[in-house]
Amino acid sequence: MAADAEILFSPFTLGDLRLPNRIVMAPLTRSRARKGALAPTALNAEYYRQRASAGFIVSEASQISQEGQGYVSTPGIYSEAQVEGWRKVADAVHGEGGLIFIQLWHVGRVSHVSLQPSGGAPVSSSAIAARAETFVEGGRAPVSTPRALETAEIGRVVEDYRRAAENAKRAGVDGVEIHGANGYLIDQFLKNGVNRRTDEYGGSVENRLRFPLAVVDAVLGVWDRRRVGMRLSPVSPANDATDSAPEKVFFPLVEALGARGLAYIHVIEGATGGPRDVAPFDFLKLRKSFSGAYVANNAYTRALAVEALAAGRADLIAFGRPFISNPDLVERLREDAPLNAPDPDTFYGGDAEGYTDYPALSDA
Numbered sequence: 335m336a337a338d339a340e341i342l343f344s345p346f347t348l349g350d351l352r353l354p355n356r357i358v359m360a361p362l363t364r365s366r367a368r369k370g371a372l373a374p375t376a377l378n379a380e381y382y383r384q385r386a387s388a389g390f391i392v393s394e395a396s397q398i399s400q401e402g403q404g405y406v407s408t409p410g411i412y413s414e415a416q417v418e419g420w421r422k423v424a425d426a427v428h429g430e431g432g433l434i435f436i437q438l439w440h441v442g443r444v445s446h447v448s449l450q451p452s453g454g455a456p457v458s459s460s461a462i463a464a465r466a467e468t469f470v471e472g473g474r475a476p477v478s479t480p481r482a483l484e485t486a487e488i489g490r491v492v493e494d495y496r497r498a499a500e501n502a503k504r505a506g507v508d509g510v511e512i513h514g515a516n517g518y519l520i521d522q523f524l525k526n527g528v529n530r531r532t533d534e535y536g537g538s539v540e541n542r543l544r545f546p547l548a549v550v551d552a553v554l555g556v557w558d559r560r561r562v563g564m565r566l567s568p569v570s571p572a573n574d575a576t577d578s579a580p581e582k583v584f585f586p587l588v589e590a591l592g593a594r595g596l597a598y599i600h601v602i603e604g605a606t607g608g609p610r611d612v613a614p615f616d617f618l619k620l621r622k623s624f625s626g627a628y629v630a631n632n633a634y635t636r637a638l639a640v641e642a643l644a645a646g647r648a649d650l651i652a653f654g655r656p657f658i659s660n661p662d663l664v665e666r667l668r669e670d671a672p673l674n675a676p677d678p679d680t681f682y683g684g685d686a687e688g689y690t691d692y693p694a695l696s697d698a
């Protein structure tokens with residue numbers, strides 16, 4: 335191992351948790367929850383168990399309510415069966431000495447009427463359809479046109495987050511990550527390309543931060559701040575969510591998160607899964623505006639990760655696609671061994687194929 339790569343394998347204190355290395359498993363939707371109950375299964379637990387050598391794992395996004403679901407077969411965290419399923423996942427990861435946070439998700443307008451309670455319209459900040467697709471029973475479909483949440487309804491959605499946070503705690507995971515990225519509900523309030531509200535949840539930066547911070551405060555009513563992180567994608571155009579001046583909203587947001595003592599922000603630098611330089615944005619300044627840990631993500635390689643850590647641009651590096659195809663990613667990065675290539679055809683849905691059958695080095 336090259337001496338300078340040591341930094342990837344140095345321990346890190348995240349909140350009150352001691353991480354064995356700087357390598358985070360990024361949240362990855364795999365759409366393999368049990369049909370009907372949308373609860374994690376023994377197969378899901380095995381998948382996470384295989385990847386438990388990560389510094390910590392952020393689970394695939396888990397919807398906080400049926401309304402918060404946007405894709406078929408994604409796991410929820412709002413029913414007892416789902417809590418039981420997540421407990422199996424947490425136990426499997428803990429059995430290997432690993433750590434796992436659940437990512438709390440409400441997709442907002444990135445949904446389809448066939449997934450919504452009583453076949454109704456999905457909800458969002460404003461009644462503007464995203465130019466985006468989702469997966470429903472039977473295949474891809476354009477997302478449905480949403481309705482704008484009534485002002486008086488927002489407290490109910492915040493309460494759904496709070497209950498989900500409580501459920502995550504009962505499931506025995508180590509913490510929660512609030513999904514504020516990728517054009518889902520929280521991002522739909524943050525970004526002015528989507529949020530056209532005229533009430534106290536839209537317009538000014540202060541107003542656009544109101545719902546996201548209400549969610550954070552609700553979660554902090556359940557979890558110690560040292561066990562809470564938030565994911566953000568300031569310039570990612572994912573799911574058609576853009577802002578005309580992202581630094582104006584994201585710098586005050588992370589300052590507010592820092593004031594609340596959140597353990598970390600998890601930042602997708604650039605377009606999610608795409609180019610890192612889609613729009614000018616000072617990620618180093620964002621890092622410096624926040625008092626907790628900075629988890630960097632997006633198209634990191636071993637070399638880029640070492641460079642970012644060594645230069646002090648990040649505390650931890652999250653890897654997404656490499657973790658899909660390399661259960662022993664930490665070991666492979668340590669050995670500088672070749673990586674298995676991920677197969678996009680098996681990313682979403684299906685069974686063990688392309689899920690738990692990627693080989694570890696020790697299998698060779």
Ligand code: FNR
Pocket residue numbers: 360361362363364393394395437513515516565602606607608631632633634652653654655656681682
């Ligand atoms: C993702 N990504 C993602 N992000 C997130 O916040 N919650 C999620 O559930 C998912 N699901 C998901 C599924 C699949 C199959 C992919 C490929 C990606 C985004 C992911 O966490 C990460 O930001 C990107 O993959 C970029 O990182 P890498 O893959 O370049 O390391």
